[in-house]
Amino acid sequence: MAAADPVDALFPEVGGEWDLSRLYADLEAAGGKPLKPTEKACLRGLLSRYRPGQIAYLLSWTSGSLRVELNKGLYRSIETLAGQPGNTLRWEKVGNWLEAKGYRRTRAELKPSPAIDWGEAPSIGAFGGRNQEREQLAQWLSDPTCRMVALWGQGGIGKTALAVQLVESHGDRFRGVTWRSLRHVQTVPQLFRELAGESVDPLAWLRAQRRLLVLDDFETVVQDGELAGVYRQGLEGYGTLLTRVAQERHHSCLLVIGREQPKEVAIEAGEGQAVRSWRLGGSMPTARAPC
Ligand SMILES: Nc1ncnc2c1ncn2[C@@H]1O[C@H](COP(=O)(O)OP(=O)(O)OP(=O)(O)O)[C@@H](O)[C@H]1O
Ligand SMILES: [Mg+2]
Known part of the structure; x- marks a missing residue:
């Protein structure tokens, strides 16, 4: 057919x-x-x-x-x-x-503005700094030829906070925004069944309209230690997902957030490519005393 x-x-x-x-x-x-x-x-x-x-x-x-x-x-x-x-x-x-x-x-x-399904995203208080990162990442998210962005760096450096800030200020470039943390592990078919309400090919879901899908805590699906870069058993579908998102034609964007750069991103990323990668450095945000 x-x-x-x-x-x-x-x-x-x-x-x-x-x-x-x-x-x-x-x-x-x-x-x-x-x-x-x-x-x-x-x-x-x-x-x-x-x-x-x-x-x-x-x-x-x-x-x-x-x-x-x-x-x-x-x-x-x-x-x-x-x-x-x-x-x-x-x-x-x-x-x-x-x-x-x-x-x-x-x-x-006018129809209402795009729905943002925040999933498990934390709510962030006052956000400060990171101007260069915000500008660069916002530019990538605005580029319809950019299919995937990886935001990675050590624990606690501020990846999730920065991504929440980006979605708040630039989510309206998309028809819909969906945020999921992979901390509560599920397979790729389970994830997309939950998102679509039925079994669906992930790329068909991404092609249906211009979406931003944020997958936070990506390190959860990857083994650590000596097997760094290898997916945990049963979760190998995440590697295939990243490769397909990078290579197949669609005009959505996947924002992958984690502590390491996924190897599929390392292979595909580059200037002028459909995949971009940003290692978040700088100093850890100052710890705030509990109120
Ligand atoms: N630019 C910022 N302005 C204000 N608060 C920030 C900023 N960046 C991070 N924070 C705060 O610092 C704490 C740690 O940041 P965050 O959770 O974003 O780190 P992370 O890199 O996602 O860590 P993990 O790898 O553990 O998920 C949070 O309480 C967050 O709200
Ligand atoms: Mg985080």
């Missing part, structure tokens, strides 16, 4: 903010032909403020061929619909022109 076209699953979150069905219908009328799935995906991406180069990457197209495709059809129909002169549209203007024509929902019509 043919799988559903993954192009249709790109940028679904735009539907909350924009009246897409009316917009598609009016653009088809303006262009005199149906919009292709790729054109609809590009339109949703542009309305989400993704650059054409980033959209091309997610579609596995070259930037050049995507530009040609957009200039042939979608851009011309948008100019017509917006009542603008031909050949004047640049990608940055798409949202403004269509908003001016009333396709963006008003505040009263």
Whole structure:
């Protein structure tokens, strides 16, 4: 059986903010032909403020061929619909022109902001410092081509606190945020059954919408001592999960937090890659006296 076209699953979150069905219908009328799935995906991406180069990457197209495709059809129909002169549209203007024509929902019509399922995440009091780390990690989380971020470092250094702060300030870049600690050990199928409410392929769950999945205390699933880097018996699925998240196409992001860098991250991470790694250093936060 043919799988559903993954192009249709790109940028679904735009539907909350924009009246897409009316917009598609009016653009088809303006262009005199149906919009292709790729054109609809590009339109949703542009309305989400993704650059054409980033959209091309997610579609596995070259930037050049995507530009040609957009200039042939979608851009011309948008100019017509917006009542603008031909050949004047640049990608940055798409949202403004269509908003001016009333396709963006008003505040009263907007759907609620993304749900954050905090799971076992602690609540953090006043957070201080870590400006460089916050800036870099926030930039990675905002990049739709970044599929996995590892945040690792010694116990008590402040990984969980930093990640909570990041989710609080940047969680709205995602359609949904889910935080789970692996301290209460469960296998990968058990974890995703709990998240999805039914047995589901983890990558299908990550593809369904742009999600941020935070897995804290990742060291729990890895053996320590001489067998460092080897997964505990029955939990080898976490290694496969990390490899698949790194290599397969989706536009969600997995934030893995733990005391060691997972070996799958060490293999895949790098500048400009879909996987990024940050070792949290610096001094331990000052212990606060109990009240
Ligand atoms: N930047 C910060 N500002 C204020 N408090 C912080 C900061 N970083 C950490 N803390 C506090 O320090 C304590 C330890 O931090 P945290 O639990 O985040 O460490 P961790 O690296 O996740 O440790 P572990 O590996 O044991 O999970 C917590 O009480 C946390 O709230
Ligand atoms: Mg922690």
